[in-house]
Amino acid sequence: MKAETASYGEFERLAMPLFDSLYNFARWLAEDATEAEDLVQETFKKALHGFASFVPDSDFRAWMFRILRNTFLTSRTGLRARLTVELDPEDEETTPVTWETPESLALASATREALQAALDGLPVVYREAVLLCDVEEMKYQEIAQVLSVPVGTVMSRIARGRKLLRQMLAGERSVRSGSAWK
Amino acid sequence: MTNCLTWQGRVASYVDAELPCPEMEAFRAHLATCPDCAATTLALMESKMAVRRAGNRYAAPPELRAKVLSLAKDEPAVARGAIGGDRARFRTIVPRYWTGWAIVTAALLLLAAGLFLAANRRQNAKAVAEFADLHVTALASANPVEVVSTDRHTVKPWFQGRIPFTFDLPDLQATPYTLVGGRVAYFHQEPGAHLIFGYQRHLISVFIFRDTPQVAMPASFFADNTSSFTLRTWTQQGLRYVILGDANAAAIANLMELLQRAR
Ligand SMILES: [Zn+2]
Numbered sequence: 001m002k003a004e005t006a007s008y009g010e011f012e013r014l015a016m017p018l019f020d021s022l023y024n025f026a027r028w029l030a031e032d033a034t035e036a037e038d039l040v041q042e043t044f045k046k047a048l049h050g051f052a053s054f055v056p057d058s059d060f061r062a063w064m065f066r067i068l069r070n071t072f073l074t075s076r077t078g079l080r081a082r083l084t085v086e087l088d089p090e091d092e093e094t095t096p097v098t099w100e101t102p103e104s105l106a107l108a109s110a111t112r113e114a115l116q117a118a119l120d121g122l123p124v125v126y127r128e129a130v131l132l133c134d135v136e137e138m139k140y141q142e143i144a145q146v147l148s149v150p151v152g153t154v155m156s157r158i159a160r161g162r163k164l165l166r167q168m169l170a171g172e173r174s175v176r177s178g179s180a181w182k
Numbered sequence: 183m184t185n186c187l188t189w190q191g192r193v194a195s196y197v198d199a200e201l202p203c204p205e206m207e208a209f210r211a212h213l214a215t216c217p218d219c220a221a222t223t224l225a226l227m228e229s230k231m232a233v234r235r236a237g238n239r240y241a242a243p244p245e246l247r248a249k250v251l252s253l254a255k256d257e258p259a260v261a262r263g264a265i266g267g268d269r270a271r272f273r274t275i276v277p278r279y280w281t282g283w284a285i286v287t288a289a290l291l292l293l294a295a296g297l298f299l300a301a302n303r304r305q306n307a308k309a310v311a312e313f314a315d316l317h318v319t320a321l322a323s324a325n326p327v328e329v330v331s332t333d334r335h336t337v338k339p340w341f342q343g344r345i346p347f348t349f350d351l352p353d354l355q356a357t358p359y360t361l362v363g364g365r366v367a368y369f370h371q372e373p374g375a376h377l378i379f380g381y382q383r384h385l386i387s388v389f390i391f392r393d394t395p396q397v398a399m400p401a402s403f404f405a406d407n408t409s410s411f412t413l414r415t416w417t418q419q420g421l422r423y424v425i426l427g428d429a430n431a432a433a434i435a436n437l438m439e440l441l442q443r444a445r
Pocket of ligand 1: 212216218
């Protein structure tokens with residue numbers, strides 16, 4: 001009984017500091033606040049049940065985000081996003097990394113609202129990669145764990161996501177118009 | 183510029199603090215000599231910070247937190263003894279979160295210093311780098327200003343009792359500049375005013391400190407055209423003014439004139 005209480009307290013100690021970030025990330029993935037709240041609750045439920053299987057010394061934050069993200073993928077919005085990915089292969093390894101400084105400046109100097117709108121318009125695969133990298137400040141390796149993809153894929157998704165953001169803010173084209181997937 | 187193509191391919195890894203140490207050093211050394219790569223890197227760093235600010239968007243409702251906390255209490259059979267009594271082995275995540283950001287900020291400071299150094303090698307770039315860091319750190323924080331007001335008659339008195347001097351602010355009506363607000367900044371333990379002005383979509387920092395040898399600087403640092411930072415500085419009435427931002431050099435110079443004429 002004593003051990004039980006300790007592990008339960010341990011879960012709370014590790015998981016609660018992540019609560020705000022998990023909710024913020026859930027809102028970015030989900031379509032509305034209600035869906036995001038369900039997502040966060042479901043994540044904590046699953047994590048609580050599965051805590052025994054969490055390997056000590058491994059990355060607890062990546063583990064929690066991974067549960068949230070997998071829960072999202074089985075939700076209605078997530079299924080739709082996944083369907084989009086399967087319909088539109090992303091030629092991940094062939095995306096060249098190029099930089100156009102004026103576009104980059106458009107991004108850096110965009111208003112918070114404009115940037116938020118652009119992030120909303122980004123396909124989920126890129127949005128989640130960019131957010132985990134820039135907002136959660138995860139290492140590529142950690143993002144790879146969350147998304148269950150190789151590090152190289154993480155890097156190309158971040159690069160592509162940033163490029164699309166720059167283009168959207170530079171007003172060159174609208175990703176929502178469908179051109180993002182070629 | 184064949185060489186630069188290789189470096190430009192590593193900009194993202196550098197900005198994301200993912201380059202191995204030796205490559206990081208080599209990259210920095212290249213930045214100090216190459217304004218093109220330095221400008222690209224700085225632009226991506228600023229973009230990363232902009233995404234970070236925009237991405238921290240949603241605050242969780244307190245009821246949800248309560249619900250999540252009560253979930254645990256309804257699940258008495260959780261994790262039965264599996265990891266009990268082995269707390270020390272869990273990795274603490276909080277410090278990691280901060281180190282990532284610290285690395286980016288430090289890298290940015292070095293980069294800003296490098297840019298200005300490349301342009302004005304013999305000048306005292308230390309103070310310049312410190313002001314660049316104050317500027318960048320404030321803009322990257324969740325609350326860049328402590329007093330939010332476009333009205334100089336609100337901002338100026340706010341500093342009374344917070345800093346050991348007073349200063350005048352210009353009337354900005356009929357100019358393209360807006361006052362965003364201000365905060366107290368510290369330079370070598372000395373409190374001073376940090377004002378933030380808007381110009382188009384740029385934010386320009388103006389620092390005002392008592393003029394001491396520590397804040398002495400040459401009048402201007404222009405990294406060349408491709409760089410996105412301009413800094414100008416002058417003294418008036420015993421005060422040291424430093425103006426710094428990524429707006430174009432003419433916009434910085436005009437704001438400088440407005441400040442010099444303020445009564
Ligand atoms: Zn170069």
